[in-house]
Amino acid sequence: MSLRAGDPAEIGGYPLEARLGSGGMGTVFLARTSSGRPVAIKLIHQQFAADDEFRIRFRQEVAAARRVSGAFTAAVVDAAPEAEQPWMATTYIQGHTLARRIAMKGPLSGAELRRLAIGLAEALRDIHRVGVVHRDLKPSNVVLSPEGPRVIDFGISRAVDQQTLTITGRVIGTPPFMSPEQLQAPRDVGPRSDVFSLGTLLAYAATGHGPFDADSPYIAAYQVVHEEPSLEDVPAALRMVAESCLAKEANARPSADELLVLLRDLPTDLDQIDARGAGAGRTRDMVTEHHFATPATPTPAPPTPATPTPAAPTPAASATTPAGPDTGSADTSIGRRSRPRWRPVFAAAVAVTVAAIGGGVAALTAGGFGGNSGGDKGNSLAVPGAALPDGFEPWHKAVLGGRPDVPDELRCVARDEALFCGGGSVVATRIRAKDGSRVWTAKSPGVPVNGVHLVGATDDTVLGYRFAAQDAPQDPRSEVVAIDANNGRELWSVPSGTQSTAVTGRTQDAVVVGSDVVTVDASNSRFEARNAHSGHVTWTSPFPAGTQCAPVPVGPQLVAMCAKDAEVNAFSVRHPTLYPVDRASGTLGRPVEVNGPAVPIGVANGRLVLLQVHMEGTDPAGYNGVVRVDPASRKVTYSRPAQTYAGTPGMADGTVYVSGQTGLVTALDPATGRKKWSRQTGVEGASGPVAGAGALYFSSATGRVVALSPDDGKILWTTDPQVDGLTGQQGASPRVTLAGRAVIVAAAKNTLFAFDAQKPPKSG
Incomplete structure (x- = not known):
């Protein structure tokens, strides 16, 4: 998209080449560093520059984006949150957003859908490991880069150890992709709120519509809080994972680490499933195995002598430790969920990560x-x-x-x-x-x-x-x-x-x-x-x-x-x-x-x-x-x-x-x-x-x-x-x-x- 009349020629010394898009809070431009590498610069609209509350939120966005810069997000290159018109420059990620991809080509399926699911869970894991909650995970904030999905826009994110910025009478977010606690008690939002949003994204990617879509954002918000999600068209194997993410109570959802284990166990091609939704021919891990509890009252199964005994739950991480499993709840662990839809046979199991090919090589x-x-x-x-x-x-x-x-x-x-x-x-x-x-x-x-x-x-x-x-x-x-x-x-x-x-x-x-x-x-x-x-x-x-x-x-x-x-x-x-x-x-x-x-x-x-x-x-x-x-x-x-x-x-x-x-x-x-x-x-x-x-x-x-x-x-x-x-x-x-x-x-x-x-x- 070409620059328009009235657009600046450069921001912070970075010459601008094109508009990438514009939203309610700012405009994003394509620019170049002095070495010629492309960057995306988010320039805040002039009318918000004098808003002290907005400046606080923008400073939080910059700080959060700096903390999570890594393989699954856009790294911060430069920023000026105190400038007359605040701006932030990040690495430019080539690719369409998930929203644009669905609009152009329709829902994802098979191995492509599985890779997206694992990539997004990896992104959440890295975001949560450094103590940040995104709070606005939605299709337009996911970019499908050649390397895999990238999560962008930390505009309303916060560190776990920070007070939530709240405004009386205003809900910040996108209701069809928000968690119940975001709509009811914003100060209680933790990492498992992002897991709920990821569950809505999985359904959206698989079907082209969200599990709580409605004509009105107010109706969508009501459905998020009170109604069961619409998941009929989601492949059966993925549906069970999405259901665990979309539990109304945060304690009943998996952490990002645990979610990765569940996704890893899915069949390579999500469309190749048997009548029960179980993947055919998948390889089970020798150390960790996960089972889904049936949603209805199950018929008791005869005991299996070879079934291992679950290990004792690991104590919850301290409030000052952002990384590690189960950081989404301060007073619960894997063994103390009020509405478990899934359970690990070995509680010590942690995440699967498909990192970029690499590692420190000397x-x-x-x-x-x-x-x-x-x-x-x-x-x-x-x-x-x-x-x-x-x-x-x-x-x-x-x-x-x-x-x-x-x-x-x-x-x-x-x-x-x-x-x-x-x-x-x-x-x-x-x-x-x-x-x-x-x-x-x-x-x-x-x-x-x-x-x-x-x-x-x-x-x-x-x-x-x-x-x-x-x-x-x-x-x-x-x-x-x-x-x-x-x-x-x-x-x-x-x-x-x-x-x-x-x-x-x-x-x-x-x-x-x-x-x-x-x-x-x-x-x-x-x-x-x-x-x-x-x-x-x-x-x-x-x-x-x-x-x-x-x-x-x-x-x-x-x-x-x-x-x-x-x-x-x-x-x-x-x-x-x-x-x-x-x-x-x-x-x-x-x-x-x-x-x-x-x-x-x-x-x-x-x-x-x-x-x-x-x-x-x-x-x-x-x-x-x-x-x-x-x-x-x-x-x-x-x-x-x-x-x-x-x-x-x-x-x-x-x-x-x-x-x-x-x-x-x-x-x-x-x-x-x-x-x-x-x-x-x-x-x-x-x-x-x-x-x-x-x-x-x-x-x-x-x-x-x-x-x-x-x-x-x-x-x-x-x-x-x-x-x-x-x-x-x-x-x-x-x-x-x-x-x-x-x-x-x-x-x-x-x-x-x-x-x-x-x-x-x-x-x-």
Whole structure:
């Protein structure tokens, strides 16, 4: 939509290109940053600028949007809530809103509908984890991007620990998609109000109409509070989930974490259901299983001897902890719902997350990308006969982060008997591998980018990421920080770009190669190589014209993976190009084109190995090809596995591994693409592998670890979960680090624990 007469030419220094739309409170424009990246700027209408109450709400919107910036929302780029005419700039998300999509093409169905449902639940999970309630989840606030659904417009959202902004006689929201408590008692609105709204969206997406649609908003509001939803046309399997979301009482609804588990159990194609609404041929998780209670008075079923006994309910999270399951109610837990429409067999079960392909990736280690490594040495790998650190005893510690509202998770790298970890709101910390005691910690004040962890480490320097605080807009949004490994003193810092996920599918904006660190500059226009300890710039290398690039280490060497600006901006890189990088000068060699989309995962026999991503429309749906690239000879070979494998990819000792959401681990030959073996484990959505001591280690965010034999995938041992965390995650970088024979595991909430590989904790 072209700019109109009277529209400004620029806002806050951002030149405007077009109108994206206009609503009751403001107009949204398409603009460009100085580097040319598109942003959406919301400019508040002039008549509201003098309204103090509105300014308060707009400041809340900016604060909430900053807190939840992540994989499922639009990240805040800039804002001026105190300007004469307030405005906020966010990343531009390409795609139609759900409302527009339904109007153009009609209701969604099958796998597309299931992906939308899971994506929206993931978005709510991330929003609620940082303590925010959206309060206006509706079709026009969901954008269907090529990466999946994004939730936008936090105009009436609030932090859980804030007072609700209320106006006598005025209901803020959209009645057909509001919860009963929003209409009756706005101050009591919590996370499960958003779950109710999500239930209305599921029905709307499946049928083209809401479950409480009416000619009048007043009638719609009455139906929300008093009437049962209209769900007759919703596919039976999804209908049962929607019913649980649309319970009138907030306590009877699942949390976003629990909802993800329910959605994960739905059949891949929601249209393929039997007469009872159960999916045919779906894979059940070995650890967690969910059942729906029948809505009518059921006939008692005969007892089943093999049915497990539900675990005791986990105590509700404290009011100051925004993350974790069941934060929607302060005084109830899974075991104390007044009107349960569903129940978990194991109350400790938590969420399934289909994260963007990625995770903090620092260097190639043991043939694979490791999110906890750096330099040519890679991880300190345990080998048969390796010793434990002197004085080692099993330990379990938590590292205090910089922000209590950030759901942190660390990644670590071992150097001799020192352990260096970072991620979330921790730039880096040094820990003694023998007992978990901390030597020093450097904290990050701001909200981190999802999946960004430690950059890496050399013999004398640790490198991590620091994110600016919300009240320090003058600081770089993200920086690479170098810290003296011995005393924790900051040596230098440099602003860092953040575009690599769009290029490589992995968060890899800085890598350690030898004694240098290679970063992407803040304008996303060139590589910069520095001595890791001194910060002295050894070379800079501009990206090829019209492209954006990310550094990819290949053992001691380096390649640049680049994509055209248009593909990066559209988050649809289908034609990546690789350039060998001269380590001494930064000069780019001759280009090597790769059939994409493809994700680099490791090195085998000196060749870079990538997995080709299978796309279903605009959605990634697993991996269906193996690519090997020899940077020296520019030779590219392709192999096609017998099937598509979905999950988290990794590489160790020359073998490709894919770890699925439900614990299935598959080993593939990178030369032929053939399956070597597959093994069903009890570790859902594990990241890995890490190889050492004759075993492969995979671990989930709960701290549950499984050790497999590299030869045939035989399960050597499995540990129990250590903390409450998300399971079924995809794309996370490895959480296990080996210091000699010691297995060190990073889990949710900045938890670290360690044990002897030969004496793992007993399961059960």
